[in-house]
Amino acid sequence: MSNCFIRSVSLSIVSMLAAPWIQASSGAGAGLQAGNPQSGEQLTKAGDCSSCHAADHEVVGPAYSEIAKKYAGQSDAANKLAQRIKEGGSGNWGTTQMPPHYELPDVQIQEIVSWILSLKDTPTARASATDGKKYSYTLQDGKTITLDFPLFVEGKEPKVTKDVFRGYELYNSYCYRCHGTDATESELAPSLRHALEIGMTPQQFLAVAMPGREDKGMPSWAGFLSEEEMTGIYRYVKGRSLGLVPVGRPPSESE
Numbered sequence: 673m674s675n676c677f678i679r680s681v682s683l684s685i686v687s688m689l690a691a692p693w694i695q696a697s698s699g700a701g702a703g704l705q706a707g708n709p710q711s712g713e714q715l716t717k718a719g720d721c722s723s724c725h726a727a728d729h730e731v732v733g734p735a736y737s738e739i740a741k742k743y744a745g746q747s748d749a750a751n752k753l754a755q756r757i758k759e760g761g762s763g764n765w766g767t768t769q770m771p772p773h774y775e776l777p778d779v780q781i782q783e784i785v786s787w788i789l790s791l792k793d794t795p796t797a798r799a800s801a802t803d804g805k806k807y808s809y810t811l812q813d814g815k816t817i818t819l820d821f822p823l824f825v826e827g828k829e830p831k832v833t834k835d836v837f838r839g840y841e842l843y844n845s846y847c848y849r850c851h852g853t854d855a856t857e858s859e860l861a862p863s864l865r866h867a868l869e870i871g872m873t874p875q876q877f878l879a880v881a882m883p884g885r886e887d888k889g890m891p892s893w894a895g896f897l898s899e900e901e902m903t904g905i906y907r908y909v910k911g912r913s914l915g916l917v918p919v920g921r922p923p924s925e926s927e
């Protein structure tokens with residue numbers, strides 16, 4: 673009985689605390705309406721688009737350059753894409769849902785669409801945020817693992833990189849309430865450390881975290897956290913899941 677009581681109290685605290693951030697994330701979209709004339713590119717940066725899209729690489733949704741290539745030469749492309757941005761949906765590129773944007777004025781959507789369609793000659797990179805190098809670390813059990821991003825400043829272990837440190841700060845500001853402090857365990861949401869242990873990739877992580885699963889109690893972070901910030905959170909949790917980054921505040925590059 674008393675357990676139940678404590679659990680329900682902490683749940684309602686969670687929803688109280690979570691509320692401002694959910695509002696903050698829809699608030700970012702509202703900023704788009706404040707509109708002096710802005711370029712399509714600026715509009716995508718001011719809204720939630722850049723949490724899920726980039727000009728030259730896939731994030732949660734396709735690269736704008738790939739969208740431009742796919743629709744190049746189709747006479748109704750602009751209308752089709754404008755309708756898609758407004759109504760959202762899935763199935764053209766994969767199974768992940770793009771959220772609707774009914775709050776965006778048509779003129780701004782048209783600006784965005786003409787900017788996207790202008791990117792048809794932009795080369796598309798394969799992956800985001802990696803420098804192509806490999807980083808090897810020895811785990812506590814003696815095994816060696818290789819990552820395509822660094823956890824620690826080279827030659828200065830255990831000082832973590834700026835990315836990982838920022839990930840630690842963001843995780844323990846926004847995610848810990850449901851997923852557990854320092855990515856330990858929690859009754860409210862699945863362990864992210866475990867999800868990464870069994871192989872969740874950065875792409876898969878962003879594909880849940882940006883749109884959220886509102887029906888299951890996982891908020892959307894699109895428009896509130898950027899691709900870089902969410903990738904930092906992934907890297908921090910990866911370091912934790914490998915047992916390389918300890919609980920608590922890790923020593924950082926700037927110390």
Ligand code: HEC
Binds near residue numbers: 764770773788882883
């Ligand atoms: C939560 C993540 C998310 C956000 C936020 C988001 N998108 Fe998308 N977007 C997607 C996904 C996923 C797809 C692929 C949908 C599909 O497969 O049909 C997509 C597809 C698209 C497409 C291609 C549609 C088609 O029919 O081929 C365009 C254009 C687009 N998005 C523009 C935008 C713009 C502009 C914004 C901001 C106003 C935005 N998106 C915000 C995830 C997102």
Ligand code: HEC
Binds near residue numbers: 850880891893
């Ligand atoms: C209000 C509670 C809450 C907050 C805050 C929250 N989450 Fe979640 N999260 C959930 C719940 C509940 C689920 C499980 C959803 C389901 O059953 O599909 C989940 C699932 C996930 C998953 C999928 C895990 C898996 O194993 O499939 C990821 C990734 C994730 N959350 C990332 C984050 C990140 C990153 C943050 C912080 C920026 C965050 N969450 C903040 C409640 C929350």
